[in-house]
Structure formats: structure tokens, C-alpha cells
Amino acid sequence: MNDVIQTFHESGAxxxxxxxxxxxxxxxxxxxxxxxxxxxxxxMAIMALVWTYGERRIAGFIQVRLGPNRVGPLGILQPxxxxxxxxxxxxxxxxAANWSLFTAAPILVFLxxxxxxxxxxxxxxxxxxxxxxxxxxxxxxxxxxxxxxxxAGWGPGSKWSLYxxxxxxxxxxxYEIPMGLCVLVVIFLAGSLNLGExxxxxxxxxxxxxxxxxxxxxxxxxxxxxYIAGLAGTKxxxxxxxxxxxxxxxxxxxxxxxxxxxxxxxSEYAAMYVVCALAAILFLGGWHGPIPRPALPxxxxxxxxxxxxxxxxxxxxxxVAASLEVFAATLAGTAFSRLGLTIAAYEIVGVINMFLxxxxxxxxxxxxxxxxxxxxxxxxxYLCLKVLLPIGLVCATWAAIQVVVFP
Amino acid sequence: MKTAEKKNPVAQYFADIWAGIYTTYAGMKIxxxxxxxxxxxxxxxxxxxxxxxxxxxxxxYDESKCTGCRxxxxxCPVDCIGIDLLGRGRDVMLLQFDIDYARCLFCNLCAxxxxxxxxxxxxxxxxxxxxxxxxxxxxARPKSQEEMDEFKALLARKEAERKEAQAKKEAERKxxxEAERKxxxEAERNAQEQPEQ
Numbered sequence: 001m002n003d004v005i006q007t008f009h010e011s012g013a014x015x016x017x018x019x020x021x022x023x024x025x026x027x028x029x030x031x032x033x034x035x036x037x038x039x040x041x042x043x044m045a046i047m048a049l050v051w052t053y054g055e056r057r058i059a060g061f062i063q064v065r066l067g068p069n070r071v072g073p074l075g076i077l078q079p080x081x082x083x084x085x086x087x088x089x090x091x092x093x094x095x096a097a098n099w100s101l102f103t104a105a106p107i108l109v110f111l112x113x114x115x116x117x118x119x120x121x122x123x124x125x126x127x128x129x130x131x132x133x134x135x136x137x138x139x140x141x142x143x144x145x146x147x148x149x150x151x152a153g154w155g156p157g158s159k160w161s162l163y164x165x166x167x168x169x170x171x172x173x174x175y176e177i178p179m180g181l182c183v184l185v186v187i188f189l190a191g192s193l194n195l196g197e198x199x200x201x202x203x204x205x206x207x208x209x210x211x212x213x214x215x216x217x218x219x220x221x222x223x224x225x226x227y228i229a230g231l232a233g234t235k236x237x238x239x240x241x242x243x244x245x246x247x248x249x250x251x252x253x254x255x256x257x258x259x260x261x262x263x264x265x266x267s268e269y270a271a272m273y274v275v276c277a278l279a280a281i282l283f284l285g286g287w288h289g290p291i292p293r294p295a296l297p298x299x300x301x302x303x304x305x306x307x308x309x310x311x312x313x314x315x316x317x318x319x320v321a322a323s324l325e326v327f328a329a330t331l332a333g334t335a336f337s338r339l340g341l342t343i344a345a346y347e348i349v350g351v352i353n354m355f356l357x358x359x360x361x362x363x364x365x366x367x368x369x370x371x372x373x374x375x376x377x378x379x380x381x382y383l384c385l386k387v388l389l390p391i392g393l394v395c396a397t398w399a400a401i402q403v404v405v406f407p
Numbered sequence: 408m409k410t411a412e413k414k415n416p417v418a419q420y421f422a423d424i425w426a427g428i429y430t431t432y433a434g435m436k437i438x439x440x441x442x443x444x445x446x447x448x449x450x451x452x453x454x455x456x457x458x459x460x461x462x463x464x465x466x467x468y469d470e471s472k473c474t475g476c477r478x479x480x481x482x483c484p485v486d487c488i489g490i491d492l493l494g495r496g497r498d499v500m501l502l503q504f505d506i507d508y509a510r511c512l513f514c515n516l517c518a519x520x521x522x523x524x525x526x527x528x529x530x531x532x533x534x535x536x537x538x539x540x541x542x543x544x545x546x547a548r549p550k551s552q553e554e555m556d557e558f559k560a561l562l563a564r565k566e567a568e569r570k571e572a573q574a575k576k577e578a579e580r581k582x583x584x585e586a587e588r589k590x591x592x593e594a595e596r597n598a599q600e601q602p603e604q
Contacts, residue, residue, distance in 0.1 A: 058442070060446075060448075061441070061442045061446070062438050062439075062441050062442045063441070064441050064444065064445075064446055064447050064448075065446055065447065065448045066448040069450070367435060367438060367439065367442070368431075368435070370438060371431075371434045371435050371437075371438045372431065372434060386420075387424060
């Protein structure tokens, strides 16, 4: 990502307007990452719309009805109508509310839900930051949400909010432990915390047998436990007792309305996407499809090829027009070269694979939600501490032994 | 007799986990069958329901058979039929035949009461209305002013004919009475004359 920005700044924007080369070197990076972050937030907003529609439709089908099918063809404009309704709602703050906590909570929760996207790859090269500690970063910053939710529980001064906030904080913190153990299995096997490297490790193998769940029985069990812990961490049914409608109205976001509620709503869907995408990346081979793809030549990065093309053509002392021409010509030339098209095709197929896996896991989330009844808080804790934790420890130990004994 | 067995706690632990996995599997199998199964929802305006015969819906009314006898209105338990007539007896013109569907309970008593089979309940069911006034349905053909004037003229003519006939009858009766009286007077006079003889 960094060399891409560097190249674009020096050979693209610099060629268009030479004084840009004299701005401080951090500025293009900040701007590029802001644009990238904006794209991801916009993507998540659209994703939340699509997923609410999917959820309502699938829920309807499971309950032998049709779900929303009136607004637009097959009802696909229904989430848009809901979003407009949500934006038009009055923003109410209870008179007993603690102003600062009440205002800060949605922002903090949203931040916690969005930060994992900084390192979460959509495909091999479509990733904002390919961080060495990517997996650790995702798990660490998901926990920021807990603070925001405690603030949302305390801030409005309502008993429903407080109960919901406390329940969710307890649930999220307890399920971090089995989730971490399941992730540890993959870390042991892959020998890396970098999400890209974990997926690259899963590409070694015939067909789908390279995926982590088929590489070790420990990973196979860990996948299901990771998914259950993810359900609890994103408060999906049957672990939805933080917002249990029948007892707590809506839990910690009872007192929120309008845009503030929309922030909670979006962060919930973003967290769900993070869990599904993480499960796909860690256990299901990420952006690799079930059919093995032909290997790319060594060191085949699109922007490396482009960089070489620019350096080969652009000598010193070109005019603005000439350097612009070189920039455009090399960009077009590289993009439509065989290598460029292959890379583009790989990335598109990778994104489709990734989304298919994430949507498949999301479908199972909804399927579970409309199958299982909500469980009690003591059952939630029993499942976490007495079932997932010991089995997670066994799995992690197995993985460690497997790595040492069968390297 | 079966008593609660004291199981080995370790065995119980694994049995519980297995029960959890198995029941989840069983439940999810059921729901996915429903997911792919046929849905019961009917997309109403696009697909219409099949109405069973004998359904009692909106009235059908045949104005040509109706005599305005008000039998239906008298039979109605909720008083929802309003009839307005021009004229009396057999020479009537129906100005209004209204049914208030906000009140009507589709009991079919009006149709049973009708001696001329002018009223029946059909299988039409879409009766939604936006206001109380919309629920009042007018069944009679609206009559124009000329028609009403013509009918009034007809009524007046008939009335005049009737009066003329009555007057004629009266005159006849009077003439007959006069003749009788004259005959009686004649007889009396004859009787008075008789004793003198």
C-alpha cells in the first residue's frame, strides 16, 4: 500500500502538478488512508443495508412467509426506505442522561467496530494495511466496543440500558478467551499473525484440502468454537440476551434514536461481517476458491510492474505533458497487459470468494437465530467457561503438538 | 420403575455436550426444510383467494324486481338499509337504496325477507373504505330530474284520473241516492194518498 501511494504521488499527481512533490511526505499517506477509510465506512453502510434485507428475507422464508417484498422489485429497496425513516427520526436524549457518556458511546462503539477493517483483507492485494500483527490487531480493537457499550449502558440512566450493557460486557469479555484459544490453533499451525500469510499457508494443498479446517482435527473443532464465540461476541441469537426484547426492551440502545441508533446498528453489522470474514480467512481459506488457480509468476505485483514501466520510460527532465503521457500510457499499458489482467481477475475472483464465504457464514447466523431460543445467562457462562474453554485448550495443545511432531 | 440414575459426572458432561450438538442439528434441519418449502403468504392484489360457494359478501340488487316494499329494511337487525321512495303504494319510484357496510353484518336476513328475490349476497369481499361515508353504498340507479318530473306528472295524472273516477262514482252514487230518495218520496206520497181513498 505504501509504495503504491508513493508511486501514485510521485509519478501521477506529481506529473500533473509538480509543486505537489514539495508537500510534506506524510500528507499523501494521510489523505490516501482517509480515502481508504471512507470507502470502507461507505462499504459497511451499504453492507448493513444489504444484510438487513437478507436477514428479513431469510427470516421470512424460515417462518414460511415471504418477508419484505413490496418496496421495489422483490422488496430490495426496503432497507433504503428503512434507512430514510431512521434518518428522519427525532434525536432524543433522556433528561436523566449523562451528556458526555451518552454522546460518546455510539462513536466509540462505531470506532471499535470499524477499526478491524484497517487490517482485514478483502482479497490478496485489496487490504488497507498488511500489518504483521494483523490478527492481534483485530482481536484487540474489537474489545474497544466493550467500553463503548458500558458507556451506552450507564449514560442514559435507564435500567434496561444498564442491564443490557452489563450483560453484553460480561459476555463479550468472557467469549474473548475461547475465541483467542481457537485463533491460537491457527496461529500455531500457520506460524504467523499476518492475515495474508495465514491465507497463503492455506493455499498449499490440493483443492479445498489446503484449508485450515482440513489440515488438522484441532482446527476443525476450533472453527465451530470460533463461530460460536463469534455469535456470542456479536450478541446474535441464541446469545442475544444483552438486547433480549422480551425482558430488556432493546438492551443498551433502548434510549437511543435516530442517527445515534443507526451508529449502533451499523456497528453491529460491521462486527458481524468481521466475525464472518475472520472465520473465512482463518479457517476456510480466505480468498482461495475451491478450484485451485494457476500460479502467478514470481513477485507478480501489479504496482511493481507499473513502477518498473514508469522508471524504464521516464528519463530526467520531461515536461509536465510528457510525464503525464508516460504516466497514463504506462498505467494503461500495465493494466491491459497480460499480467495486469491476470492480477485484476485474481483480485476480483478473490473478493467474490471472500464475500461468498462471509455471506454463507452470515446465512448460518440467521439460520441459527431463527432456530434456537435464547439461552439464560448462567447457560451462556456455562458454555463459555466449562465447554468452550477446556475444549479450546485441548485444541490449542493438539495444534502445538502437531506442529512440533509433524512439522 | 425408572428412577433418576446417578451418572458419572464426566459421562454426564460429555452427554450434555452431545445433546446440545444433536438438538441443534435436529432443530436446524427442521428450519432449513421450511426455508426451502412452500410459503403460505398470498401476495393479495396479484393473486386472488378462491372464495368458497355460499360466501356472504357484498349485496347484489336487481332494481327492476324491487317494489320498494321495505321488507328487507324491516328484517335488518342492525338497521343498515335505507330506502327512499317517490309515491306510495304500487306506483313508486325508487330514489335511494343504500346499505351501510359499516353496520352490515352479512346475516342474509334481508335477502331471505325479500318477496321478489331482488336482493342477494354475492361472493365479492373487497369492502375496504377510507371513511364512514365511503362505507355507505348506493345501489339504486340515480334518477334524473326529468325522470322524476315525468314520474310526478304521471303520479299527478293518475291522481287526477283517480279523483275523476271518484268524482264520477260520487256523482253516480248521488244520482242513485237522489233517485232512491225520489222513489221513496213517491212511495210515501202514495201511502199518504192511500188512506184518503
